[in-house]
Each structure stands twice: as C-alpha cells, then as structure tokens.
Amino acid sequence: MIAAHGLTKVFRDRRRGELRAVDGVSFAVAPGRIYGLLGANGAGKTTTLRLLATLLRPTAGTAEVAGCDINRDPAGVRARVGFLATSTALYGRLTARETLEYFGQLHGLAPDVLRARIATLADELEMHDFLDRRCDRFSTGMKQKTSIARTLVHDPAVMIFDEPTLGLDVMAARAVVRFVRACRDRGKTVIYSTHVMSEVEKLCDVIGIIHGGRLRDEGSLSDLRARHGESDLEEIFVRVVGGDPAPPPLLPPR
C-alpha cells in the first residue's frame, strides 16, 4: 500500500533559486495494482519516487509506504521497498552472487535464508550461467536481471520503478515489463514511472499524469478516455499538460 498526502519537495539552488520539483502530490496505490506515473522529463517523476523510497526527505507532506511513514520511519520504509531505476547501477567489481549477498545482508537476512533466496531468484530469472561472474562484464540483459534480483532479495511488499526500461532494447524492455506484471500478480504494490505511452497502456491499472511537479489528472485508462473524449493516450496527455503553460490543477490536492 502506498498513500501520498500532499508530497512537496522544494530544491534550493544558488543560481536558479527555488525549484518546486514536487508540489502537493497526493495519490494512493492498493496492493496488487500498478500505478503509472506518466510525465515528460523534469515533470517530477523521479523526485516523487525518491521521496517514496526515502532517498530524499519531503519539504512538506508525507506518505505511508507499506505501513511505514516516510518521515518517521525511513529505514522501515526502505526495508519494505524494492527500488529500481536507470540510475541504480551494480558494483562492477562484485559478482552477481556477491551483490545479492551484500544487499541481502544489509536487509538482515540470515545466511541460510539468503542462500535459499538467491537460489530461488536465480531460478526464476535464469541467472545461473552468470551468477559467479563479475558484473562489469555483463550484457545489458544480465545487468537488468541482476538489478531486478537485487530489488527482490528481501521480498519487498512495495516495488518502485523509475523508468526501468530507459535505454534498453526491445527484448530487454519486454522482459522488464513482464517482470513488473509478475510483481503485481504476486500481490505487490507497484508504482511505475515512465514517459512511454505504450508501456502505461499495457501495464498500469491507474494512471497519474504529472507535470510541473503537480498531479494534473488521474484515473484508469478508460476513465481518462471517457473524461477527455479521446482514445489515444498521447492526445490525452498533451491535452492535460500542454497548450496552457500553467493550467489550474484538475485535481485538488488531497
């Protein structure tokens, strides 16, 4: 379960002054559902997800992630969350197994539990061929699998994906999409950010369109289509964010 209440993040920059990267964002995601955060570059997707993963502290507002408050119990949140982003790389000088062991240990898994968990993940993700090879010699696909295994090592209740298919080829991207779906099917709460319309259409149960740090519209694909009298998601997106440089928010902050 994820519930964000008026999440706000203001960055202070000496040159650019104040930047409201995320501005009063509220939404909720139920277990077994995928929430798609759709937005252009710089819309505030990454900052929102980093706030949920407690990598950043909110300026105002809060969120409850897997039963823990991000302000009061950030370590508790991190213990229950799997975070995968294009910017979360692997240690090149460690093998895939060592990587999984390291993060498993940091999550406090007992040695025998961890060993069994690594075996299960290697089975599911077909990693046995490269489990004991160093990550810096991996192909993109192998890296992706290792990263996915890393986010799953502690079997988190909530999965946060920040543009996980960015820079991947079609096959690798399909594998990721399949994996995200599998997470939902296992009853995990999933939040997924992207700017690729087709991924959102294929994957997400609820879509939130974010622009300029604010959530501009929200609903299932059919809700959005009905509301805007338009079947093409890209057209809907442009209508929601474009044209008017600062349209009033369609959703009042919760």
Place this chain on the structure above:
Amino acid sequence: MNAAHVWIIYRKELRDALRDRRTLISSIVVPTLLMPLLLFGVGKVMQRAVTEAREEVPAVAVLGGSGAPELLARLTGDARVRLVPVPADWREAIATKRLRAVVEVPERLEERLRSGETAPAVRIFHYQGELKSENGARVTERIVAEHRERVVTERLAARGLGPEAVRPFEVRRENVAPPEKVGGNLFGGLVPYFIILLCFTGAIYPAMDITAGEKERGTMETLLCSPVARLDLVLGKFLLVLTGSLASMFFVVASMAGSALVGGAVFLGSAGSAAAGSLPPGTAAAGLGSLPTIDPLGLAGVFAMVLPVAVLFSAVALTVSLFAKSYKEAQSYLGPLIIVVLLPGMIAALPGTELTARTALIPLLNLSLVCKEMLSGSWPWGYIALIFGSSSLYAAGALALAVKMFNREDVLFRS
C-alpha cells in the same frame, strides 16, 4: 549506530578495493616501491656524482705565481691537481666549469716570508654548491696548507725547535651519541615526512573511489535504497579509507626498513664506504648506515602518533571526495591538498624548528616535530599527550563533518 551494518559495509568495500587496481597501486605498490626507488635511484646517482667528483683530478690555475716559485713547484708536482695556464676570463671559466679553482698568490710571497714580513692571504676561488669545484678547492687548499706546514717546520728547525713546539697536544672529537640517536636526527625529519605523505595518498584513492566514484557509476543510489542508516554507511566507508591510509603507511615503513638493510650493505660495502665515510655529515649517504639502527620503540611511537592523523586524513578525503560529482572532480580537489599536507613536514625538517607549546598545537607540524624527538630517543610526555589529544580532536571534528556531509541530499544527489 548498527555495528553489524558497519561491518557488512566495511567488508564489502574491502573486497571491492582489493579488486581495484588503482587503489592497490596507491595503497600498496607505490609505498612499497617509493623508498627503494629513492635510495637506489637517487642514492645511486648521488653516490656516482660524489665518486666522480672525487676521482676527477681538478684543473686548477695559479694567479701571480712568480712570487712563490716553491709553492708553484709543489702545485705542479702534485698529482692531485692538474695545473693549467690561467685564462683572462678565469672567473667565467670557473662558472662554466672549464676550471675548478684558481689560486691567487700574493706578490713577492716567498720574499716577504723570508724577511719575516706578514704576508696577505692566499686566496682560492671556487664556485660554491658546485660539487667538482668545491672538491678542486678543497684539494688545492690542502696542498697549500701542507706547504705552509713545511714552512713552519723549517722556521722551527732554524731555531732548533721541533714541530711539537707549536702543537704541544692534539685536539680530537669523540662521538657519544648512540647510533640510533644519530639515525634519529638524520632521519627524524625524513621518516615522518614520508609517513605523512603516504598516509594521505593512501587515503585519497579509496576515498574517491567509494564516494565520487560510486556517484559517477550510479551505485551510490543503489546503496542508499538499502535500509542502512547514513551514519553506518559513513563509518563503514570511513574504515575502508582508514585501512588504505594505514596500509600505505605500513608498507612504506616496511620497505624503508627493508631497503635500509639492503641499501646499507650495498652503499657501505666496497667503494661506497669510502665515499660515505668522507662525506660531510648530514648528507643522505652518510646516514644510510645508521638507518637500520632506528629505535624500534621510537618507530612504534611514531605509529601511535600518526593514528589520529590517519583518521583526520581519511575523514577529510572522504568529505571532500563525497562533495565531488565525479572521480575527476575529486582528483582536482585532493591533488592540491597534497601540497598543503606536505608543507608542515617541510617546515619541521628545517633545522631550528623546535617543539614548543605553540608548535605542538599546529596539526601535522606537531606530528613531524614529535616524531623527530621520539626517533632520536627522547620522550617529551607532556607534548606527546598534548599532540595526541589535539590531533584526536581535529580528527573527531573531521569525522563529524563527513557524517554531516553524508546527510546532505544536495551533496549525495549533486549532478
């Protein structure tokens, strides 16, 4: 603080560092090779220069020798110098190394001596700092002095006196300083200097790799996603940097001792011993033999005193390189810091810089000075306590700063 987390992070960083060529080079290879290179490279070159200067028969010219035919004959007949005609531009000739020295003999010198008149000085012109010219001047001076001795002996004989009339007893200097004291004084400035340098360079590469390097490679964000507190993260990483610093210090001292043992045998055997023995005290080769006799207790003291400084260096390197966006940026911050670190060591190596209540509070300078004391066998406990205390305080401050830096999101996500 969660000690288990700190330990997990430290162990992983150590494994990672041991697989990183750059860290291995800076923490193990450079410190191990530095001393042998210095001793066998620079030492050998110096030794050769000294031997060459000694083996050369210097070209010497005489100005106004007509008034002293006896002296001139002695100089001509002596194989230790090669007499050449004096050129018009003899000063220039010394400067350009065509001539090693020029002897200026006062007019009518021997005539004045015979008549009992006091004669003005015989002057020897040379080029100070130029090894071969100084050697030429020294040899020439010896020949002239020997001639003077003979004149004295003749005068005494004419009055029916022996040489002991003007030299009733000998004066001789005897050394009472034990060899380790001599070693401490000669190397007291040098040892801490290298230890401080290596202590710092050993810290900076691991520090850059596990902070700015991690940011650059994108693994920092992965690590921050784990349920580890930032404090544990800093401490784990800090311990690794400290390990690099201490390892580097250990290897430099071990290789110093090793190369001193080998070097002592090499330089003090055969031709080396003559050269080293006749060199003025204070030059490197003269001290070579005394290096192995450095007091091990003093060395242990040096290690103990360097410990808080290693902590200080590790924390500073960690803080500075965490601030940097990339490995390159971190290098450009830490490179110039090496000079800042070396400066106090250089000042301490200057003769006359003494340990006082004021210098005992200046970081690094105090360390160099107290190391000099301890290596030469004296233990000023008051200062030792003061220096250890103040260094520990500086180190704690730097570590607190590193922790603070790790809690700043604008630093962690600086891009």
